[in-house]
Amino acid sequence: xxxxxxxxxxxxxxxxxxxxxxxxxxxxxxxxxxxxxxxxxxxxxxxxxxxxxxxxxxxxxxxxxxxxxxxxxxxxxxxxxxxxxxxxxxxxxxxxxxxxxxxxxxxxxxxxxxxxxxxxxxxxxxxxxxxxxxxxxxxxxxxxxxxxxxxxxxxxxxxxxxxxxxxxxxxxxxxxxxxxxxxxxxxxxxxxxxxxxxxxxxxxxxxxxxxxxxxxxxxxxxxxxxxxxxxxxxxxxxxxxxxxxxxxxxxxxxxxxxxxxxxxxxxxxxxxxxxxxxxxxxxxxxxxxxxxxxxxxxxxxxxxxxxxxxxxxxxxxxxxxxxxxxxxxxxxxxxxxxxxxxxxxxxxxxxxxxxxxxxxxxxxxxxxxxxxxxxxxxxxxxxxxxxxxxxxxxxxxxxxxxxxxxxxxxxxxxxxxxx
Amino acid sequence: xxxxxxxxxxxxxxxxxxxxxxxxxxxxxxxxxxxxxxxxxxxxxxxxxxxxxxxxxxxxxxxxxxxxxxxxxxxxxxxxxxxxxxxxxxxxxxxxxxxxxxxxxxxxxxxxxxxxxxxxxxxxxxxxxxxxxxxxxxxxxxxxxxxxxxxxxxxxxxxxxxxxxxxxxxxxxxxxxxxxxxxxxxxxxxxxxxxxxxxxxxxxxxxxxxxxxxxxxxxxxxxxxxxxxxxxxxxxxxxxxxxxxxxxxxxxxxxxxxxxxxxxxxxxxxxxxxxxxxxxxxxxxxxxxxxxxxxxxxxx
Numbered sequence: 007x008x009x010x011x012x013x014x015x016x017x018x019x020x021x022x023x024x025x026x027x028x029x030x031x032x033x034x035x036x037x038x039x040x041x042x043x044x045x046x047x048x049x050x051x052x053x054x055x056x057x058x059x060x061x062x063x064x065x066x067x068x069x070x071x072x073x074x075x076x077x078x079x080x081x082x083x084x085x086x087x088x089x090x091x092x093x094x095x096x097x098x099x100x101x102x103x104x105x106x107x108x109x110x111x112x113x114x115x116x117x118x119x120x121x122x123x124x125x126x127x128x129x130x131x132x133x134x135x136x137x138x139x140x141x142x143x144x145x146x147x148x149x150x151x152x153x154x155x156x157x158x159x160x161x162x163x164x165x166x167x168x169x170x171x172x173x174x175x176x177x178x179x180x181x182x183x184x185x186x187x188x189x190x191x192x193x194x195x196x197x198x199x200x201x202x203x204x205x206x207x208x209x210x211x212x213x214x215x216x217x218x219x220x221x222x223x224x225x226x227x228x229x230x231x232x233x234x235x236x237x238x239x240x241x242x243x244x245x246x247x248x249x250x251x252x253x254x255x256x257x258x259x260x261x262x263x264x265x266x267x268x269x270x271x272x273x274x275x276x277x278x279x280x281x282x283x284x285x286x287x288x289x290x291x292x293x294x295x296x297x298x299x300x301x302x303x304x305x306x307x308x309x310x311x312x313x314x315x316x317x318x319x320x321x322x323x324x325x326x327x328x329x330x331x332x333x334x335x336x337x338x339x340x341x342x343x344x345x346x347x348x349x350x351x352x353x354x355x356x357x358x359x360x361x362x363x364x365x366x367x368x369x370x371x372x373x374x375x376x377x378x379x380x381x382x383x384x385x386x387x388x389x390x391x392x393x394x395x396x397x398x399x400x401x402x403x404x405x406x407x408x409x410x411x412x413x414x415x416x417x418x419x420x421x422x423x424x425x
Numbered sequence: 426x427x428x429x430x431x432x433x434x435x436x437x438x439x440x441x442x443x444x445x446x447x448x449x450x451x452x453x454x455x456x457x458x459x460x461x462x463x464x465x466x467x468x469x470x471x472x473x474x475x476x477x478x479x480x481x482x483x484x485x486x487x488x489x490x491x492x493x494x495x496x497x498x499x500x501x502x503x504x505x506x507x508x509x510x511x512x513x514x515x516x517x518x519x520x521x522x523x524x525x526x527x528x529x530x531x532x533x534x535x536x537x538x539x540x541x542x543x544x545x546x547x548x549x550x551x552x553x554x555x556x557x558x559x560x561x562x563x564x565x566x567x568x569x570x571x572x573x574x575x576x577x578x579x580x581x582x583x584x585x586x587x588x589x590x591x592x593x594x595x596x597x598x599x600x601x602x603x604x605x606x607x608x609x610x611x612x613x614x615x616x617x618x619x620x621x622x623x624x625x626x627x628x629x630x631x632x633x634x635x636x637x638x639x640x641x642x643x644x645x646x647x648x649x650x651x652x653x654x655x656x657x658x659x660x661x662x663x664x665x666x667x668x669x670x671x672x673x674x675x676x677x678x679x680x681x682x683x684x685x686x687x688x689x690x691x692x693x694x695x696x697x698x699x700x701x702x703x704x705x706x707x708x709x710x711x712x713x714x715x716x717x718x719x720x721x722x723x724x725x
Contacts, residue, residue: 289558
């Protein structure tokens with residue numbers, strides 16, 4: 007008996023086709039990997055209260071993408087950025103990230119979300135296996151916690167613990183020199199404010215053990231009026247005040263504290279002051295506020311950094327933010343990694359990124375390194391100085407010492423059970 | 426809870442003066458916003474959810490006028506007059522169409538305008554936050570009264586708000602227009618039958634409410650950062666004030682706003698982690714014991 011084949015597609019080949027289709031749809035970036043341009047997806051915050059930072063992230067990326075494309079692209083493939091608004095909502099950030107990869111065919115992700123969104127996008131990267139660079143989240147655990155570790159996710163943002171070590175040691179030196187023992191804190195009441203203040207105080211007390219926190223204030227995020235917070239601090243009569251308020255909240259606070267002459271009555275340490283978004287907005291910036299550098303074109307005091315800040319301003323009409331340099335760094339690293347790997351393939355890029363050291367206008371010694379062990383950026387310029395009301399705003403920055411930072415960071419990781 | 430600090434403060438004249446004026450500042454600005462809200466509700470029977478937007482526009486108008494002219498007085502005037510005009514147009518073109526409709530319909534229209542107004546501000550002034558800056562005349566050291574710290578600008582702010590409260594109270598109680606407004610609140614049909622243009626009254630009241638919120642925004646502009654959406658948190662507190670004071674009562678709004686100011690000011694000393702909660706707790710107590718609010722029976 008002979009078996010006759012019916013014309014058309016057999017059941018077996020239908021199944022095979024369906025299977026192939028399913029694989030293709032499930033991992034679309036594989037199917038599109040040979041396309042000439044390479045699409046890079048970028049969820050960020052383009053509307054709402056922190057839209058300014060999202061926009062500055064986009065600008066930072068675009069400034070560098072244009073240079074990379076002009077120089078031939080990533081291993082010969084022109085970069086096409088696909089940038090979407092997450093509205094600052096974590097679930098939206100995750101949805102957008104997934105859509106960018108699965109529907110738009112993006113082969114790489116630049117996650118320009120704040121911390122809340124970054125953790126959500128991180129899970130998408132874990133799920134899809136696509137190369138993802140977190141550019142804005144400073145929450146240390148994102149890369150420090152081994153539970154979060156995935157081989158395809160990197161971070162080019164600063165890290166909270168680095169800032170706290172440098173800020174704490176800087177403040178302790180001044181506390182010792184000026185005899186500042188009574189301290190107050192005033193920070194926004196959410197995860198970032200609480201964590202950053204906690205870490206800062208830990209290192210301040212470590213370097214200056216006789217410091218005592220006599221008053222704490224936790225105003226709401228985006229609180230319009232700080233009068234009761236200002237007067238409470240005045241009543242407590244501290245010798246120094248630490249705050250990690252940022253953006254519009256910080257400028258409101260300064261305006262309101264200014265008319266109570268608070269800044270003449272105590273030393274003020276505001277980690278987020280030295281960012282152009284705040285520096286250029288405050289009309290009566292008090293002299294002598296201690297601040298960490300966020301982005302400032304005069305620190306590091308190199309021609310490269312000044313040129314980068316000026317080029318950004320010439321193109322976008324305003325100075326870069328902290329988020330701008332962190333995003334620009336992601337593109338700079340990708341460009342170097344693609345040269346090293348001679349490929350724009352996500353896996354090969356990830357391999358090349360591990361331990362990659364590149365020349366950078368934002369490096370403490372002119373270079374930054376993507377540390378291999380936890381895939382986060384080190385060696386970036388980090389320091390503290392005091393403000394003046396006009397440019398260059400923070401004329402002298404005392405640099406943090408990366409040797410100390412790395413030693414204390416290792417100790418901190420151990421204390422957290424991460425290593 | 427930090428009751429030692431609170432009792433320590435109550436025993437010290439310096440602390441009492443500082444915290445009481447601090448309570449007045451918070452309270453009086455809140456009063457200007459809340460009184461417009463309560464006035465509009467009293468007469469028009471509409472809960473204006475978009476009221477916070479007038480506070481926002483007042484601040485932006487004042488900042489722009491200040492940047493263009495450098496005159497603080499003109500900035501305040503522009504903040505108040507600009508929002509009055511905006512209120513009038515908003516009421517005549519949109520709100521007047523939803524009077525007597527389902528409450529949900531009114532709320533939806535107002536909420537739509539909260540979003541629209543925020544976007545309008547974003548388009549005109551940009552999404553980033555702005556600061557107007559303190560006029561040079563007020564960049565002077567604070568006064569020390571009985572050891573307490575009182576910034577001169579805040580004295581002006583309290584004075585302006587008090588004057589507004591007095592003019593409003595007397596105007597409604599003593600003048601003919603005030604009587605017509607109160608009559609329209611009680612029985613608009615009768616007022617209309619007497620040949621008085623109620624549409625004009627409604628428009629006028631809405632403009633007045635908008636103007637007061639705009640004035641609050643203008644007065645706050647030198648010390649608060651300006652950003653699209655800035656009216657929202659002020660609106661929430663204004664609602665608490667009107668619930669405590671009683672919807673429709675001007676005296677209630679004044680007392681409610683000052684109470685909230687004092688709760689924030691002294692609460693931040695004694696209950697630093699529960700200052701917000703204290704405000705809501707007080708509102709709940711008032712709602713349970715007097716559901717119409719402290720002065721709820723009085724109608725504007």
